[in-house]
Amino acid sequence: MRLTPLFTTFAILLTIALSISKVQASPVDTYEFRDEVTKIRFQELSKELRCPKCQNQNLADSNSPIAADLRKELYELLQQGKADIEIVNFMVDRYGEFVLYRPRVSTLTYVLWFGPAVLILLGLIVVVVIVRRKPIAKKDLELTAEQQDKLDSLINDK
Amino acid sequence: MNKLIRFLPLILVIALGVVLYRGLSLNPQDMPSALVGKTLPNFELLTLKNKANKVTQTDVTGDIVLINVWATWCPTCKYEHPYLVDIAKNPQVTLYGLNYKDDRAAAQQWLKTYEDPYVFSIFDEEGTLGLDLGVYGAPETFVIDHKGIIRKRFAGAIDTRVWRTEFEPLIAQLIEEKKQGK
Numbered sequence: 001m002r003l004t005p006l007f008t009t010f011a012i013l014l015t016i017a018l019s020i021s022k023v024q025a026s027p028v029d030t031y032e033f034r035d036e037v038t039k040i041r042f043q044e045l046s047k048e049l050r051c052p053k054c055q056n057q058n059l060a061d062s063n064s065p066i067a068a069d070l071r072k073e074l075y076e077l078l079q080q081g082k083a084d085i086e087i088v089n090f091m092v093d094r095y096g097e098f099v100l101y102r103p104r105v106s107t108l109t110y111v112l113w114f115g116p117a118v119l120i121l122l123g124l125i126v127v128v129v130i131v132r133r134k135p136i137a138k139k140d141l142e143l144t145a146e147q148q149d150k151l152d153s154l155i156n157d158k
Numbered sequence: 159m160n161k162l163i164r165f166l167p168l169i170l171v172i173a174l175g176v177v178l179y180r181g182l183s184l185n186p187q188d189m190p191s192a193l194v195g196k197t198l199p200n201f202e203l204l205t206l207k208n209k210a211n212k213v214t215q216t217d218v219t220g221d222i223v224l225i226n227v228w229a230t231w232c233p234t235c236k237y238e239h240p241y242l243v244d245i246a247k248n249p250q251v252t253l254y255g256l257n258y259k260d261d262r263a264a265a266q267q268w269l270k271t272y273e274d275p276y277v278f279s280i281f282d283e284e285g286t287l288g289l290d291l292g293v294y295g296a297p298e299t300f301v302i303d304h305k306g307i308i309r310k311r312f313a314g315a316i317d318t319r320v321w322r323t324e325f326e327p328l329i330a331q332l333i334e335e336k337k338q339g340k
Contacts, residue, residue: 052294055186065259066294069285094292096192 031075038078045074045084049091050099058101191300191311192292198306199290206257206265206279213280219306221252222332224299224325226276226316227288229260230268232296238315239272245321246275250329255279258288258296301328304336 033039043060049070051062059067059074070091077087091099103109143151193199198215205211218225226242228235246253255276257265262281269279282288291300292311301310309332312324 052189052292069289073289093192094290095294096189096292098189 034079041084042075042078045078045087046071048101049074049088050101052095052099189313191308193300193308194311196308198302198308199287201280201287201290203280203282203287206255206262206269206281211278213278215306218252218254218280219302220304222250222304222329222336223302224251224253225256225302226253227256227258227291227293227296227298227300228279229258229296230264231260234315235297236272238297238317239275241316241318241321242275243273245316250333252277256287256291256293257281258293259283259285301325301332303332 031042033042046060047058049059051057051059051064051067051070053064053066054062057067059071061067073090074087077090082090088100097103097106097108103112105113198219200215202212202214205213224245226238228238242253245251253276255278257279260281260283262283265279265281269276280287285293291298291308295313297313297315299312299316300308301312303309310324310328312320314320316325
């Protein structure tokens with residue numbers, strides 16, 4: 001097939017444009033996974049693990065060099081066939097409990113884990129106590145015969 | 159009893175305020191290293207100056223050791239450098255460098271330009287030892303006792319004030335421990 005120069009130029013420009021947009025849209029690094037499950041595990045773990053440098057981002061979000069390094073390490077550990085728990089332990093051994101966005105239950109994190117439930121429970125108890133406290137007795141609200149007579153006379157007496 | 163209950167919300171709010179106010183002055187970057195109390199990880203790397211010179215963890219243990227993580231891409235390392243030169247003159251500690259994810263030629267040039275405070279620098283181009291040490295930036299400084307146990311990790315620049323408050327007491331303690339042969 002013979003291509004006109006104009007068409008060739010257009011094709012080249014289009015290819016360049018597409019490749020640029022592809023670079024911009026792709027994530028920081030691209031890894032080839034041996035199967036879909038590993039890929040999902042990689043994505044899940046890089047969301048769960050926190051970047052030690054930029055503390056409000058997870059490994060998946062962060063552009064910092066250390067996050068890129070840890071993503072690479074995570075990828076390599078997955079390729080070696082390590083279990084999730086082994087990978088998490090590997091990271092915790094080096095960077096501390098800090099790297100876990102979902103901290104483990106320990107004496108240090110009891111308040112964190114159970115605090116909200118305890119607070120809700122306390123709130124419920126307070127509500128229940130207030131609702132049940134001294135229900136205003138109906139007897140006190142009823143009018144005595146005398147008061148009723150007076151009321152009647154007031155209403156009827158016009 | 160009833161009166162006390164009436165003040166309970168106020169007391170709770172004040173307590174919460176105190177906790178949150180304290181939180182304002184905490185440094186979130188100040189994290190204890192997961193490695194404090196553990197032995198220095200095993201490694202086998204080359205030195206910065208000599209590509210043929212292989213070093214391992216045994217080459218940097220025995221004395222009271224400081225391992226300073228540095229790189230030429232790190233501006234704070236430049237600020238810290240003169241203080242390291244001072245520390246190198248201190249006979250109580252042995253200062254090694256860990257050149258972290260750096261370019262060999264640039265790092266060698268740095269040491270020529272600014273004076274080399276280190277006994278030697280380990281060249282960790284890939285950051286593998288850095289990873290095992292839980293390094294997430296530079297500069298960082300590790301204190302290792304005479305038995306090769308990591309006793310402290312300090313992230314950030316060392317200067318005179320930091321040295322006095324963060325390092326001197328620990329080093330005095332380590333010297334004491336070494337004397338007693340603990």
